[in-house]
Structure formats: C-alpha cells, structure tokens
Amino acid sequence: xxxxxxxxTLLLAATIAQPIYADQVQIAVAxxxxxxxxxxxxxxxxxxxxxxxxxxxxxxxxxxxxxxxxPFEIFISADSKTPKKLVDAQLALAESQFTYAVGKLALWxxxxxxxxxxxxxxxxxxxxxHLAIANPKTAPYGAAxxxxxxxxxxxxxxxxxxxxxxxxxxTFDFVSTGNAELGFVAVSQIEKxxxxxxxGSVWFxxxxxxxxxxxxxxxxxKGKDNKAAQAxxxxxxxxxxxxxxxxxxxxxxxxEKTP
Amino acid sequence: xxTPSDWSAIGLTLKLATLTTLILLVLGTPLAWHxxxxxxxxxxxxSAIVALPIVLPPTVIGFYLLVALGPKGVIGQWMLSxxxxxxxxxxxxxxxxxxxxxxxFVVQPIQNAFESLDQRLLEAASTLRAHPLDVFFSVxxxxxRSGLLTxxxxxxxxxxxxxxxxxxxxxNIPDKxxxxxxxxxxxxxxxxxxxxxxxxxxxxxxxxxxxxxxxLINSRSHFMQKS
Numbered sequence: 001x002x003x004x005x006x007x008x009t010l011l012l013a014a015t016i017a018q019p020i021y022a023d024q025v026q027i028a029v030a031x032x033x034x035x036x037x038x039x040x041x042x043x044x045x046x047x048x049x050x051x052x053x054x055x056x057x058x059x060x061x062x063x064x065x066x067x068x069x070x071p072f073e074i075f076i077s078a079d080s081k082t083p084k085k086l087v088d089a090q091l092a093l094a095e096s097q098f099t100y101a102v103g104k105l106a107l108w109x110x111x112x113x114x115x116x117x118x119x120x121x122x123x124x125x126x127x128x129x130h131l132a133i134a135n136p137k138t139a140p141y142g143a144a145x146x147x148x149x150x151x152x153x154x155x156x157x158x159x160x161x162x163x164x165x166x167x168x169x170x171t172f173d174f175v176s177t178g179n180a181e182l183g184f185v186a187v188s189q190i191e192k193x194x195x196x197x198x199x200g201s202v203w204f205x206x207x208x209x210x211x212x213x214x215x216x217x218x219x220x221x222k223g224k225d226n227k228a229a230q231a232x233x234x235x236x237x238x239x240x241x242x243x244x245x246x247x248x249x250x251x252x253x254x255x256e257k258t259p
Numbered sequence: 260x261x262t263p264s265d266w267s268a269i270g271l272t273l274k275l276a277t278l279t280t281l282i283l284l285v286l287g288t289p290l291a292w293h294x295x296x297x298x299x300x301x302x303x304x305x306s307a308i309v310a311l312p313i314v315l316p317p318t319v320i321g322f323y324l325l326v327a328l329g330p331k332g333v334i335g336q337w338m339l340s341x342x343x344x345x346x347x348x349x350x351x352x353x354x355x356x357x358x359x360x361x362x363x364f365v366v367q368p369i370q371n372a373f374e375s376l377d378q379r380l381l382e383a384a385s386t387l388r389a390h391p392l393d394v395f396f397s398v399x400x401x402x403x404r405s406g407l408l409t410x411x412x413x414x415x416x417x418x419x420x421x422x423x424x425x426x427x428x429x430x431n432i433p434d435k436x437x438x439x440x441x442x443x444x445x446x447x448x449x450x451x452x453x454x455x456x457x458x459x460x461x462x463x464x465x466x467x468x469x470x471x472x473x474x475l476i477n478s479r480s481h482f483m484q485k486s
Contacts, residue, residue: 060450129344130348130430132430135431135445137445137448137449138445138449162430162432163348163430163431163432164432165431166426166444166448170426170427173322173325174325174430177326177329177331177332178329178331179325179329179330179345179347179348179428180348
C-alpha cells in the first residue's frame, strides 16, 4: 500500500514538475537569422526541454513592437545598434548583450559567370544597369555595401545604378528575380554548408573592406525571471549552436569582442 | 519645412497619380460600359479579375509584377525581345503597376453609374436614330458624371496612397520611383519621426479633403437630380 501511494506521488510530481522545469521563451528574431534559430531551437528543446516560440521580423519593426510592450523575452537582432538602444531605453539588460554572429557581405548575381571572384565587374560599370543594395540608412548590410564602394573609390560612379531594397531580403529578391543583374546581399542568404543554394556567381567581399556586421542578442526585461530565456542565450554560445550559425554563412565573433 | 527630397517625392507622386488616373479613365470607362451591359459568360470572371487588387495584399501584386515584368518573367522577356527595357525600377513600371492596382477603384464606380442609368433614355436616343457611340457620349456619359467623378477621385487618391506595390518594384530611386509613401516609410525606419510626421500629416489632410469634396459634390448633384 505504501509503495502504491509512493508511485502515485511520483506520478503526480512528474506531471506537475514538467511545466515547472520546461519553460517557454518568447523570442523576437531578425528575419535573416530566423532559419538558423529554428534549427537551434530544435536542438535546444531536445537538450533542455525548453521551448522557443519564435517571431521573425525586420529589426526596426521588432524594436518598435518591443518599445510598445510586445511580450518578447529575448531579442535577436541583425545589428548591435538596436539592442544597445533597447538597453539605453531600459527595456533590456545591458550585461546580457553579446554578439552571436557576424554577418558577411557578398556581391551576388543569379547568372553564372557574371560576377568574377575579385569583384572586378564593379569597375566595368557599362556591363550592368542595376546594382541592388539594401537601404543604407536602415539596413546594416546596405551601410556595409556603401563602405565597400567608398573604399574602392567607386561610390560616385555606381550610385546612379543603385536600386534599393528596404531590407536585405528585398534586395535579395531584386537579384534573384534578375531585375538587378547584381547586388550586395548577405552570405547567409545565398550559402548553406559552403554551397551556393541559389546558384549564380559571387564575390565574397574581403572583410577588411567593411566594418564587421555584428549581430547581437539581448535579454529583455520581460525575460528577466525566465530560466528558459537565460538558457537560450547561453545555448547560443555553445559549439553546437555555433556550428549551425557558421553553416548558414555567418562568421563567429572574435573571442575578445564578446563581452 | 520639407527637404528637397521630400519635395521631389511629392512631385513624383502627383505625376504618377495624374498619369495613372488619366490612363484608367480612358481604359476603364469602356471596360465599365462593357461590364455594365454584357450578359456574356465572361462577365463574372472579368469582374473578378478587375476586383482582385481590392482583396490581394499589395505585396502579392508587387511580387508577381516583379517576377512577371523582370527579365526572367513572361512579360519581361517579351519586352526584351521587342528591344525594350524591362519595367521594374522605372517610372513607367510604376505607372503600369498603379494602373493595375487602382483599376477597381475607377472601373467599379463608373460601372455602377452605367448600371443605374435609366434604360428608357438610352432606348429613346436609339429610337431617334442616334449612333451607339453618340448615345454613349451624349447620353450615357453625362448621366454617369457623378460615377466618373467618384472614379477619378478614388483612382487618384488610391494611387497616391499606394505603397506595397511601389516598394516591391520601385527600388526606391530618388526622382524616379521614390514616392511619398515610400519616403514616409524611410523616415520612420530611420527614426526621423519629425519628418515622417510632416509628410504623413500632409497625406492625411490631402486624403480627407479630396474625399470630403467627393462626397460633398456627389450629394449635391444627387440633390439637384431629385429636385
């Protein structure tokens, strides 16, 4: 009889315990990182039991939503500026901010043999009509593209050929539909496991031509007391998560740059 | 108050809306006449196509236009084979997109006006041996004038308010495809709220005024017709 009671108690404890130890975490993620995050979330769940609920959007829009009380606990941004701004607005915890990935820039065309491996095509402006870039005012990859062209001394000549996407996704659409012959996109959009997923031709822009596109994550005030939220931020720094991040064409932050 | 690039966007928007409305009145009026009079099997599918832009999200229209008009798309390839440039990222491209996007806002009010015409007047004109074209221009069109006015204003206002489609196929080029709605979006995204606010307020006041005028004129002409 005693053992029966004990078994019942254990069973009850187990059912009750489940929701206590396995929590949910609400994440706002920049669209460009939503795919790797989904893959990371699956592994995260098998290892910790915590479930990640993911909402993807443009960094600027997510910022506005968080500012107006959206129920997110973690913000995974496409830049480092926006998380900083949330910290300054006292909506996020300063000490939790860290760089989880570094974006890489590529000059891409959906046509084979259009872009050479050294980006020489940029010097032959008569060979193309449109060069797609993300809006440099709002998109970090757009600002990086401008920086590259400035360093190459080509900004003035190429500016009349610009077509601007509002974000890096739209910029990618311009190039993939062939409406722009070439454009500056994120390596993560065109490469998976070192293979060009959409074909075409590419120049991987050397990283000394632009400042690193640091992508930061931060714990929001709403997630302060959620163990799952902290667990996910920690998980992003594990080798398992980092392997997924690099497989999507991102670089990892230099060790000393991670606060 | 406005920056030079704001002014450029305002001018471009007015040019786009004027051209689009003119083209739509020329194309839309015969189409509306046909839809109002026909009993053919294609009336329902044709009406559905005309009404599509009302229910489809602008991003869907914009995306398909980008694909279809691009160098890999059906229309784009056809244009290239004629030796023409493709339409995305050009002002002409915006006009084509706007004509499609604002089509129902012009066709439907005119069609409604034609449908509510007194048949006996048209028949009377025909009995007096008026040529069908003459019936159309001298009887039908003047009687449908309030529908035409509504169509003109809605077509114009709707084109001015267009955003999603322009964003998708415009490429945000200053003086060419950067219209007011995109300029506002840019200001908001860059957190230049003061500048965004000025343009947004202008748009709000303009839209209200133009719609107010439309209702005012229409209710007066209604009143005059009844008395």
